[in-house]
Amino acid sequence: QVRLVESGGGSVQAGGSLRLSCAASGYTYSSKCMGWFRQAPGMEREKVALINTGGGSTYYADSVKGRFSISQGNAKNTVYLQMNSLKPEDTAMYYCAAQGSWYSGSCRDVGRADFRYWGQGTQVTVSS
Numbered sequence: 001q002v003r004l005v006e007s008g009g010g011s012v013q014a015g016g017s018l019r020l021s022c023a024a025s026g027y028t029y030s031s032k033c034m035g036w037f038r039q040a041p042g043m044e045r046e047k048v049a050l051i052n053t054g055g056g057s058t059y060y061a062d063s064v065k066g067r068f069s070i071s072q073g074n075a076k077n078t079v080y081l082q083m084n085s086l087k088p089e090d091t092a093m094y095y096c097a098a099q100g101s102w103y104s105g106s107c108r109d110v111g112r113a114d115f116r117y118w119g120q121g122t123q124v125t126v127s128s
Contacts, residue, residue, distance in 0.1 A: 002026045002117045004096045008081075009122030016126070017084045022096030022119060024077040030054055032099040033107040033114070035070055036081050038092035038124075045095070049081055050107035059107040063089075086126045093121040 008020040020036065031054025039045040049070040050059040058070055069082045083090065100116025 002098070002100075004098060004117055004119035006094070006096045006119040006122040009094060009124045011125040011127065012086055014087055014126055014128050016086050017082070018086065018124060019083070020081040020094055020096075020122060020124075022079050022081075024098055024117070027077050027098070029099070029102045030076055031102055031104050033059075033103055033110050034072075034079050034098040035059075035096070035107065036079075037095045037097055037112065037115075038090075039095070040092040043092075045112055047112070048094070050110070051079055052104070052107055053077070053079075054104055057106060083124070086124075088126045088128045090124060091126050092124060094124050095119055095121045 003025050006022050033050045035050035036048040037045050038048050048061050049068050051070045053076040067085045072079050096119035097115035098117045
């Protein structure tokens with residue numbers, strides 16, 4: 001059984017930084033898209049940053065480019081999201097997600113429905 005465990009959320013002032021971590025256990029696919037979505041109250045869940053754990057290619061939403069950086073651990077079942085220059089509009093519940101099958105393509109081309117496994121979410125709050 002695959003399980004995703006997130007950590008690292010919290011509250012920070014605008015301009016500050018946070019680092020999220022997501023560890024996957026029970027996983028057998030080494031090449032897949034894995035990363036982060038977020039959902040603010042009353043909004044759709046949106047892609048934030050994804051990494052293909054096989055090839056290492058990344059995807060970022062336009063709203064976070066240049067401020068957020070996604071990376072993976074050596075075991076390729078742990079991903080990190082370094083969030084710098086945080087803005088109040090980054091406030092949301094952040095969810096770790098992973099695909100449920102082998103995938104070697106671009107994470108730009110996958111949507112929410114392509115992710116089988118989800119973490120419980122970690123809250124990020126940015127105050128002005």
